[in-house]
Amino acid sequence: MKIDFQQLTQMIQKLKANPYKIYPVKTPHTGKIIEFKVKEGMEVTGPRGKWLEKPGSPLFVLEREKNPKIISSNYNGVVQNIRFEFLNKFVEAFETVLEIKHALTQEEIISEILLSTLFVIKAPETARYIINPELAKQIEKEGLGKVTVKQGSELLTMTFMKRETPIHLRERGTFVIYRLYFKPFEIVPSNAPLIGLCPVEDLPYLERIIQRIKEEWPA
Amino acid sequence: MQIELHKALRDLLDTAEYIKDIKGEDFLNIKEYVNKINEICANFYDFSPSEIKAFYEKTKETVDQILLKAEETLTPYEIVKIVRHPKRFTLMDILENVYDNYVELGGEGELNIDPAIVCAKALISRRVGNEVYFHQVMVIGHEKGQGEEYRRGGSATPWGNEKALRYMKMAETEGIPIHFFIFTPGAYPIEDYPGAAQQIARNLYYLSKLEVPTVSFISEGGSGGAEAIGLTDFRLMSEKGYYSVISPEGGAAIEAKLRDERPPRELVEKMAVALKLTAQDNLKLGTIDRVVPEPPLGARRKDYEFFKRLKFELIKATDQIVLQTRSIKLLRRYALSKQNTESFKYFVNWELSEDEKEILMENRWEKYRKMSQWAVLESKGIFKSLTERGAKITQSLAYEFKYQVLKKGQKTFKKFLDELLSESTVLMKPVSDPVKSVYNLIVGKKIRPKVRALAEIDVDSSMYQSPLALQDRTVTCPQAEKYGCPDLWVPDLYGEFCGVCPTCGYHFPLEYNWYLNNIFDRDSVKFFNEELSSSNPLNFEGYAEKLKAARKETGLNSSLLSFEAKIGGISIVAIMLVADFRQGTVGVAEGEKFIRAIELAKLTRRPFLSLVHTTGGIRIHEGTLGVVQMPRCTMAVRDYVDSGGLYLVVYDNNSYAGPVASFLGSAPYQFALKSTRLGFAGPRVILETTGQPVPPDYHSVENALKRGHIQGIWDRRELRKKLFFALLTMGGPNLYYR
Known part of the structure; x- marks a missing residue:
């Protein structure tokens, strides 16, 4: 298990060339677009509030059967490629009406890179997970990116309805625990990432890359 | 010097x-x-x-x-200021100066389940000639605190009220009187178990039949929070106290329809006058029994003369309650009426015998039954009211005969017969069983228990067309984002779907007529007491016009409909609070109608149903006369449930504040339709009081069920069926269909 450096470099280059994510906004159903609430290049926000109870910025109004419906933004970003030709026209369902260009933040870029480069252990089942107490103690003492594990060592305990199953590291080699994606005793859905591991020998290189990203992208 | x-x-x-x-x-x-x-x-x-x-x-x-x-x-708003002033006496001062000795129960100071409520066992003494007598009493009240923030200014949490209830029960066990001291701006409006509204309702329910003499003293009586320990045999109020349905600030904000800003000062002062919240006003309205005089501008912490007077008034009030239950009381009653000095000429033992307890219960019920009745308008001729009264007496006699004499005898006989038969089967079993099994073996028959449906009920869908369904358009379900519900065509939604989104089960609000026509058997709804209405007892500015407008708009006289009806052939008595008339708020007329309806249910031995279309609380325009509907109606509920009746509550849309904290919340069986919102105070009031915003689903029916406030969530499409089976499977033994 080794990090594919070539792929990583490509990915970084791609992100550097275009550090955005583009979310197309589509019509949920057929209807007539009776009003656009945004202009090209306008900044919009996603849902806000402590419980995301306030809807995002309104984008356009879609009407069908005398039921005007305001479509609002789910992401923060800038509006682009509005298709004004749709105004007062009948539109099919799932038609892209406009796009929201979301500028990736430093944190988002790092997590994206890590998720694709690290060796990620995923949750086999929907259950609660606890990290091995000895490892937890070490991590608390030394921090992430310092503690090493070997093949066969017990990483986690999966607990579901009071039944506990240990999870061991199957991969050959020595790894460093680089990221924890869950909180102990919280229910994790199956296939969600739990732990991100990095091979010991690749650690310096990875850290250099992260450092570079941090320098190049202001937070 | x-x-x-x-x-x-x-x-x-x-x-x-x-x-x-x-x-x-x-x-x-x-x-x-x-x-x-x-x-x-x-x-x-x-x-x-x-x-x-x-x-x-x-x-x-x-x-x-x-x-x-x-x-x-002195103006009413200045009285409010006196009550809130940090120099005003608190419960701790009373415990120190009025009582001879006390032991605080259930926590001390900050180490307390709720520092806003203080419970204590105390001794109060009276000197008769040269003798000194000690009475043991339970003291329960709000403590505003002498500069301690953790007391929350006397705002009792749900568990604080629960603590109060626990020590009320203790006093009942020990047979000692309870003195309640009300110093609260209102209850702390959080929903965590046991729940602000539900716990107040539970307290009221228990207080209505607490078998010891109870006296309350009101200095700051803030609506529901005050009522939680305010249903008593004798209500004292301090001269510079206030007792109100809402704080003047809150009232002004509602009247001026302000949302996030503070109401202007003049409006608040005007509201304080309009609410009639002073002691003299309340005495005139009949919501309190006596006023305890105070020195000019109110008693402060070191006014020992006032505490002496308060001690005298407390003993006198307790004496009065006890003497009303005694058979030998004439002389002492006379002495009591002449009593004006601070030393007593006689002694009264505050312990009650079993018979006296019964009289105490009757007196209490009578007191609250009569309270605020004068404010109800009933447009009826003398002849009509006389004939109605005659009919009522005959009806009462007939029902008494039917259920007490005939049915009771029948029931006892049937029970005896059942017992006898069961005994004989046990006796015969060792003999009959082997014979039976051999017979079955030869014939080849298996024993199969007979299964039969409990009952069946028809659901007629083509009964009633909602006027909402008459539009040709679609609407979006509010939960479409989450569950991906397709748009709903209005005639479908309000017709076949009963206002329920078929994808996610969201309930759209429906008009109250839908329930009257679709829940009960066809043409079985018979209204009564329709003419009862409020008379604007406080002469609240603009209220008469508002009532008139509501009457014109809805054709109703009050927000509460009371009627007899049938569900699947079972006769019931029901009430319904409707949103159309002033947001289903409860005032004097509504309270009176509720009590009359539940009394009818008790008399005719029928189940009683409260269907809540929407209720917004107690109507502020009727001041404390509205607030006393809480204890009044809860007492009626207790009386009905104790006599063996089945009381069901079904909530829909929005149910908040006073009614939930009394006659609805005290029901043993409460259900809610999906998408209902239910609680004590709305999110804005919670934010203002606690400083913490609450999540948008805080008052949702799912959370209410999780917190144990209700017994279940029903679907509107199945409401008729659910009610029918609830009537069959729940309730006391003396209902007529049992």
């Missing part, structure tokens, strides 16, 4: 500052006097004693005069 003079000067300064706080800086140059005294106090040793003495005597005279003037011109 010097020190005494300095102390006297300090006291004078204290009084002057107090007047300044209550009446404002500009009142009769009080600010100048405060400054002057302050200056002399600060440079006390620069003046000669005789100079200071002359100054003191001169100023004291003026300040005393100002105090009297201030007392004369």
Whole structure:
């Protein structure tokens, strides 16, 4: 298990060339677009509030059967490629009406890179997970990116309805625990990432890359 | 000498500052006097004693005069200010000065389940001639705190009220009277178990049949929070106290329809007058029994004369309650009525016998039954009311005969027969069983228990067309984002779907007529007491017009419909609070109608159903007359449930505040339709009181079920069926269909 450096470099280059994510906004159903609430290049926000109870910025109004419906933004970003030709026209369902260009933040870029480069252990089942107490103690003492594990060592305990199953590291080699994606005793859905591991020998290189990203992208 | 003079000067300064706080800086140059005294106090040793003495005597005279003037011109809002002033006496002062000795129960100071509620076992003494008698009493009340933030100014949490209830029960076990002290701006509006509204309802339910004499003393009576420990045999109120349905600020904000800003000062002052919240007003309205006089501008922490008077009034009130239950009481009652000095000429034992307890319960019920009744408008001729009364008596006699004499005999006989038969089967079993099994083996028959449906009910869908369904358009389900519900065509939604989104089960609000026509058997709904309405008892400005407009718009006289109806052939008595009439708020007329309906249900031995279309709480325009509907109606509920009735509550849309905290929340079986919102105070009030915003689903029915406030969530499409089976499977044994 080794990090594919070539792929990583490509990915970084791609992100550097275009550090955005583009979310197309589509019509949920057929209807007539009776009003656009945004202009090209306008900044919009996603849902806000402590419980995301306030809807995002309104984008356009879609009407069908005398039921005007305001479509609002789910992401923060800038509006682009509005298709004004749709105004007062009948539109099919799932038609892209406009796009929201979301500028990736430093944190988002790092997590994206890590998720694709690290060796990620995923949750086999929907259950609660606890990290091995000895490892937890070490991590608390030394921090992430310092503690090493070997093949066969017990990483986690999966607990579901009071039944506990240990999870061991199957991969050959020595790894460093680089990221924890869950909180102990919280229910994790199956296939969600739990732990991100990095091979010991690749650690310096990875850290250099992260450092570079941090320098190049202001937070 | 010097020190005494300095102390006297300090006291004078204290009084002057107090007047300044209550009446404002500009009142009769009080600010100048405060400054002057302050200056002399600060440079006390620069003046000669005789100079200071002359100054003191001169100023004291003026300040005393100002105090009297201030007392004369006292406005209701200034009374509210007196009550909230940090120098006002609190429960702790009363415990120290009125009672001879006390032990605090259930926590002390900050180490407490709820520091806003103080419970204590106390001794109160009375001197008769040369003898001193001690009475043991339970003291329960709100503690506003003498500068302690953790007491929350006397706002009791749900578990604080639960603690109060626990010690009420303790006092009942021990047979000692309870003195309640109400110093609360309102209950702390959080929903965590046991729930603000539900716990107040539980307290009221229990208080209505608490078998010990209870006296309450109101200094600050803030609506529901006050009621939680306010249903008592005798209600005292301090002269400078207030007892109100809502704080003047809250009332002003509602009347001015303000959402996030504070109401202007003039509006608040006007509201304080309009709400009729002072002691004299409440005495006139009949919501309290006696006023305890206070010194000018209200008693402060060191007014020992006032505590002496309060002690006398408390003993007198308890005596009065106890003597009303006694058979030998004439002389002492006479002595009591003549009693005006602070020493007693007689002794009354406060323990009650079983018979006396019964009389106490009757007296309490009578007291609250009559309270606020005068404010109900009933347009009826003398002849009609006389015939109705006659009919009522005959009906009552007939039902008594039917259920007490005939049915009871029948029931006893049937029970005896059942027992006899069961006994004989047990006796015969060892003999009959082997024979039976051999027979079955030969014939080849298996024993199969007979299965039969409990009952069946028809659901007629083509009964009633909602006027909402008459539009040709679609609407979006509010949960479409989450569950991906397709748009709904209005005629479908309000017709076949009963206003329920078929994808996610969201319930759209429906008009109250839908329930009347679709839940009950066809043409079985018969309204009664329709003519009862409110008479604007407080002469609240603009209320008469609002009532008139609501009447014109809805064709109803009050927000509460009471009717007899049938579900699947079962006769029931029901009430419905409807949103159309002033948001389903409850006032005097609604309370009276509720009590009459539940009394009818008790008389005719029928189940009672409260269907809540929407309720917004107690109507503020009727002031404390509205608030006393809480104890009144809850007592009626207790009476009905104790006599063996089945009381069901079904919530829909929005149910908040007073009614939920009394006659609805005290029901043993409460259900809610999906998408209902249910609780004590709305999110804005919670934010204002606790400083914490609540999640948008805080009052949702799912959370109410999780917290244990209700028994289940029903679907509107199945409401008729659910009600029918609830009627069959629940309830006491003396319902007529059992």
